Amino acid sequence: MILSALIGLIAGATITRWWNRRQHRVRLELIQATERLEKGLSAPQLLAWIDAATQGWIILAPDLSIAYLNARAERLLQISQNRLVRGMALEQVLSVPQLNEAIISTRYSQLSQRSEWDQNGSPLEGLVLPGSEEWLLILLQSRQSLEAQQQEQERWVSDVAHELRTPLTALMLVSERLEMAVTGQDQDMVLVQRLQKELRRLQVLVEDLLELSRLENSLPQDSEKYSALTLEDLVDSAWNSVRPLAEARDIELELDRKESGQLMGDLPRLHRAVVNLLDNALRYSPNGSTVDVQIHPSGGWWQLSIRDHGPGLSDADLDKMFQRFYRGDPSRARSTRSGSGLGLAIVQQIAVVHGGRVEARNHPEGGTCMELTLPRVLTE
Numbered sequence: 001m002i003l004s005a006l007i008g009l010i011a012g013a014t015i016t017r018w019w020n021r022r023q024h025r026v027r028l029e030l031i032q033a034t035e036r037l038e039k040g041l042s043a044p045q046l047l048a049w050i051d052a053a054t055q056g057w058i059i060l061a062p063d064l065s066i067a068y069l070n071a072r073a074e075r076l077l078q079i080s081q082n083r084l085v086r087g088m089a090l091e092q093v094l095s096v097p098q099l100n101e102a103i104i105s106t107r108y109s110q111l112s113q114r115s116e117w118d119q120n121g122s123p124l125e126g127l128v129l130p131g132s133e134e135w136l137l138i139l140l141q142s143r144q145s146l147e148a149q150q151q152e153q154e155r156w157v158s159d160v161a162h163e164l165r166t167p168l169t170a171l172m173l174v175s176e177r178l179e180m181a182v183t184g185q186d187q188d189m190v191l192v193q194r195l196q197k198e199l200r201r202l203q204v205l206v207e208d209l210l211e212l213s214r215l216e217n218s219l220p221q222d223s224e225k226y227s228a229l230t231l232e233d234l235v236d237s238a239w240n241s242v243r244p245l246a247e248a249r250d251i252e253l254e255l256d257r258k259e260s261g262q263l264m265g266d267l268p269r270l271h272r273a274v275v276n277l278l279d280n281a282l283r284y285s286p287n288g289s290t291v292d293v294q295i296h297p298s299g300g301w302w303q304l305s306i307r308d309h310g311p312g313l314s315d316a317d318l319d320k321m322f323q324r325f326y327r328g329d330p331s332r333a334r335s336t337r338s339g340s341g342l343g344l345a346i347v348q349q350i351a352v353v354h355g356g357r358v359e360a361r362n363h364p365e366g367g368t369c370m371e372l373t374l375p376r377v378l379t380e
Contacts, residue, residue: 056070056073056140057140060138064089064103067135077093098115099126102126106128109357112129124142172203176196212346231304234270235295242275253293256293261295263374265374270350273372281308285308300375303372310368313368321360322345324341351372357372358371359373
């Protein structure tokens, strides 16, 4: 027995040394590959590739001056090649409010932002990407072909919506007739009720898919649909929508009313975003608990924080919960209700369209906290 233990210890030590040597060799190979890459790829070579790119490139320094732009960007922005714009402030060369808003949002959120505008009658699209030490990259491309693709996609979505809604409506009518024809609590009634439940779930899924498609094809910060509102009123209105679900489980709303949260936004869509967040909080809240909501300013932004008192989320759930159709660990949920799996994806897209973001984290004192961040409009 002692001999077996010694053999095991020796074998374990040998495997450990082999594994450490292998890891050390892998690290050395990565360092050497990085050094070869840095030596082989000089700045002139990278800039030459950028010049040959089919997209327009604008590199902005931390002070928002133009550090570099390629020939494609000059053509898209209709800048004369004889005009020296490098080193100039972007606002002196290009006055586009939509692009400026995207740049500000990218700097704050450290997430890419898309912007669209017309440059002397030519439709353009810009994608602002964050970099280290507040450097930014703007990728430009013409929107003419993209608009044609978008119109085709919108027509396809409209056709699919019509084709799905019609048979679903017919099936719901048939199920209602079946319910009237079936009497008693026999197995047939159970089957009819199950049929109605699945049809209602399909209807919700279709509507959510259509809304997500419409959001993805919406322009960021489309002010034509914006109106003055407050986050406090939004929370009250959204809670009234989910109140029956909360009262059935004796869950109450705790809203800190120190700040009203005045802003401009698309009221129906923001209402839906808050409803989805409250509904998500109810799913993970234990019976007899509260959903805590706070509104507080953060620089030029409002942060709406919604916290439940559930078991919290795993790292995998926190990473993937805003993905389409992602469903977390069902054992964590305190409610048996099932949704379409698109609720939080819709919230994320509504936030992006408004130039904001939504994030999730586990609260230090327990439960999950959802934070919706939106641009703040100062009224003073």
